[in-house]
Amino acid sequence: MTETVFFYCFAALAVAGAILTVTMRNAVHCAISLIASLGGVAGLYLMLHAEFLFAVQIVLYIGGIMVLFLFVIMLVNLEAAARERQFHRSWVGGLLCAGGTGAMLAWFWLRGAGTLRLPPAVQPTPREGGNVESLAMVLFRDYLVPFELASLLLLVAIVGGVMMAKKRI
């Protein structure tokens, strides 16, 4: 019962944050809404006993990537972007596409709803020794080479970021 309540709280937070991210006019407000959305997703990870992913979501996405987003928002000229129209003018075409896709989905759902059978939901079980511990053994034993290659990927990110920004100083 409590699980369901928590699930709906986190899911509502994620969806509401995502909707506000695309509808807010001020880019900084969009970024803050995205933080709320990512926080809701972090809660969902925790519900699935993925504690490591929960920590990664908070430390990396909310802590790191959002800082990067805010810096990028500060780098671009927001005054010009705020003055422009937020929504594209060809909304008739968009409405037709969305309506057509929706009608197709509704038709297939009406025809095939009886035969649609979802597999029973898998209950996540906490493994022996916890999530982070088992992940450590997999990461450092079975996936040794990909782990080392990840450092090369990060090296490329350092070089790319510095080269791109350094030219303009």
Next chain:
Amino acid sequence: MPEGYLPIFIFLICAILFPLVLLAIFRYLRPSLPIPVKLEAYECGIRAASNARGRYTVRFYIVAILFVVFDVETIFLFPWAVRFRQLAWFGVAEVAVFLSILIVGYIWAYKKGALEWV
């Protein structure tokens, strides 16, 4: 819901509610007499030079991207820390290789002058 996270959740709720409740209470307690000087952004008594939403120097971007990269690096050290004893010297060697590649990148960025604030 995994056990042991309920206090964190309650703490989060309190942390969100505390400023909201305070702002709501003092909205009705304080007198509201807005004048243009009061509505200005407060910067230790100095008059604001320009709008805060202007464009910033690209140096902030280098600092931000380096922060994210080393943030990812730190995340990889957490699983190593919890299984430090079982992995023994094998794990130390692995992490040493991982860190040395990134430290090369750090030294390169340092030599390149990316961290200097001229």
